Amino acid sequence: MxxxxxxxxxxxxxxxxxxxxxxxxxxxxxxxxxxxxxxxxxxxxxxxxxxxxxxxxxxxxxxxxxxxxxxxxxxxxxxxxxxxxxxxxxxxxxxxxxxxxxxxxxxxxxxxxxxxxxxxxxxxxxxxxxxxxxxxxxxxxxxxxxxxxxxxxxxxxxxxxxxxxxxxxxxxxxxxxxxxxxxxxxxxxxxxxxxxKSMIACDIQREEINRFTPDDVFAVTFPFAHNAGYRAGWQVSLLYGVRIIPVRTFDAGELLRLIEKEGVTMLPTAPPIARALIDHPDREKTDLSSLRIMSTGGTVVPVRLIKDMRQLLGEGTIVQTGYGLTEAAGSVCNTFDNDPPEVIAQTVGHALSNLELRIVGPDGVELPQGEIGEVAVRGPQITPGYLDNPEATAAAFTSDGFLLTGDAGRLDEDGNLRLTDRIKDMYLVGGFNCYPAEIERVMATMPGIANVAVVGVDDDRLGHVGRAFVVPENGVQLTEQEVIAWCREEMANYKVPRSIRFLDALPLNATGKIAKIELRALA
Structure with missing residues (x-):
């Protein structure tokens, strides 16, 4: 085929x-x-x-x-x-x-x-x-x-x-x-x-993640211009008789009503959208029993969000997280139905069965289990390269054909991939490696913090230090001093952000990921 x-x-x-x-x-x-x-x-x-x-x-x-x-x-x-x-x-x-x-x-x-x-x-x-x-x-x-x-x-x-x-x-x-x-x-x-390659990606997505039947109804919230809304959204759906609903703009109340009216069974979302649905006052009076799978990912996922999704969406709803790349035509990893909330929130699960995944050092050599390095992946759906850019194509692959993703991570003892950050987002504080996503994951557990993003900023003494952009929960007043003091109790000193900036919302790109480039401009 x-x-x-x-x-x-x-x-x-x-x-x-x-x-x-x-x-x-x-x-x-x-x-x-x-x-x-x-x-x-x-x-x-x-x-x-x-x-x-x-x-x-x-x-x-x-x-x-x-x-x-x-x-x-x-x-x-x-x-x-x-x-x-x-x-x-x-x-x-x-x-x-x-x-x-x-x-x-x-x-x-x-x-x-x-x-x-x-x-x-x-x-x-x-x-x-x-x-x-x-x-x-x-x-x-x-x-x-x-x-x-x-x-x-x-x-x-x-x-x-x-x-x-x-x-x-x-x-x-x-x-x-x-x-x-x-x-x-x-x-x-x-x-x-x-x-x-696109068909291979669609077929493995259907077989191991979505498990589509013609009775499924897929509300596609991710933009069609991006892989999550296009190939892993409407394209795979139409190969298997699924009904899709294009979602043009996000409104939590409207999306809740759509789920009930149309019997939506499949709903991948970014974490801020999932949180907004969970917290919306209409959720309790909305029939969400049609939902079969609700997935989230693309950025740091708080454990309490996964727990709330499992508790408040009903026992019949499978909650997933995953990890994908444009260069991989979609999904690379996904969690399993029975994984505990901590695994779903803190890892992106196992690689799909037709992909090989390894963690490599700067020399491209595979690292021992548990060590942080660059995520590399090989398989039949991986891109052949970049348009009119042989230099970038050559730099993106190891000598034995593994795509270097640019993401930093490690494999835990169960084989789950734990992403730490983008390789290029890492910054050095006095010679120590700091991975913003690792710091964000800890800070997201602080009472009163709804969302957080960390970037490295220049520092005359240490080279770089962390700056955290914090969105407080509704009605919560936080100060820079108390956030920094909490961080000092919870993480190594070199990881503690040296400054805090409060925002009403974090800037997001079209796929719901935090736009770090905009935060660096603010910093």
Whole structure:
């Protein structure tokens, strides 16, 4: 199966689940059969407008049915999808479109006060020929701009035979997408992914983590532009007859009502979202019995959050944490159903069965169990490398083919991976290694702290010291002195942050991870 294309696999799913609902958005439902028909219209129109096998096409918009239709249409036409994060702005998006040599862009007209169209008209490179608006378009401000409805109804669409021939041309070794890294450690790099690797990742995700059946309902809260919302979100779901619900923006009360109304069974979230759902006053009067799996991760997970999720979501809900990478096409590790709360909160579980995981030192040599080093992983779904960047590709792999993730961690006596931090987030205090996530995990247990992030700041005497950004719990007043005093009782002196800054909320990136680069700018 993996020698064909993702779109062909989707068609096989449609043949089985044609009349089932594929996507629910608001009060609108679209069946698998109609989703295929809509995507074929997009694919035929793209071909009619000159899109060739292997051409790059971007999508820049929030989660929606039309996002999925556009992505499947790109696959049908043999194109390569370039997802663009919705939190990026014009110049950042323009850099990605330039690096990827994008020809077409599907986009929202606007979101809030931000106009995607205006940003693209100002910053898109000359290679971009068309902007296709995913929603309604009152009037085209530029000859480059058209609506997806006009695209689907284009008189230039190729016929079914030509489209079928293009679909049949696809194979497992073709590129299916290029997802650009978040750029928190420098200019974003384009991660190459093939159809075969993507399908392997989807299949192992389904088999060992989601265990999907066609009765599942997946509320996708992570952005479609990121691996968690795309490949590990809607893409894997549609290969197995699952109904998805695109969540455009987060509101705890609305999400609770959605779970009850639609019978949501699968809900991966970032820890702040999970906490907001647990603490919302409507939770106790909301029927959450449909939830089968609720997972969280991507940053420090307080043990008390896991305990609260298990206690307050009901005995039938499996609580998971995990660890994934864009370069691994999704998940690398996951916890098991019967793991205790401490394991779920403080580790990311075991590696998936088709991946090899080891901890290595700076020389790439595997370290003994229990020692902290860089997490390295090898397996069939790992990226072949970075777009037009042989130097970065070479630097990312060991001589025997293990991907160096840039994450620091150790394996405990049970084989669970305990992440300590990003290698580049580590800082030295008087010669001692400090891993912010390790410090954050301890500080998160202090009464009155709702959330915390630590970064290293320059210090004339010690080289670097820690600065903690603390979000107090509602109604709690904390002082810098008492937080530092508590830390001195709980951790080694060199780990104790030398300064505390209080915030109403920590800055997050689009996948719910704390945006350390913004905190460093504040520091």
């Amino acid at each position: 993996t020698d064909t294309s993702l779109y062909h696999r989707f068609q096989q799913s449609v043949a089985i689940h044609a009349d089932r609902i594929a996507i629910t958005e608001g009060d609108a439902n679209i069946s698998y059969r109609d989703l295929e028909a809509a995507s074929r219209e997009v694919g035929a129109a793209l071909m009619g407008m000159g899109i060739q096998h292997g051409d790059r096409i971007a999508i820049w918009g929030v989660n929606s049915t039309n996002w999925v239709i556009a992505a499947l249409g790109i696959q049908a036409a043999g194109g390569v999808l370039i997802p663009v994060g919705t939190r990026l702005r014009g110049r950042e998006a323009g850099d990605i479109l330039t690096d990827a040599k994008v020809r077409f862009v599907f986009c929202d007209a606007s979101f809030g006060d931000f106009s995607y169209i205006d940003a693209l008209l100002q910053h898109a490179p000359a290679s971009v020929e068309k902007l296709v608006v995913l929603g309604a378009l009152a009037s085209a401000a530029n000859s480059k701009v058209m609506s997806i409805s006009d695209l689907r109804n284009s008189a230039d669409r190729v016929d079914d035979a030509a489209l079928n021939a293009r679909i049949a041309q696809g194979c497992g070794d073709d590129l299916v997408d290029i997802i650009f890294t978040s750029g928190t450690t420098g200019r974003p790099k384009g991660v190459l992914m093939t159809h075969r």
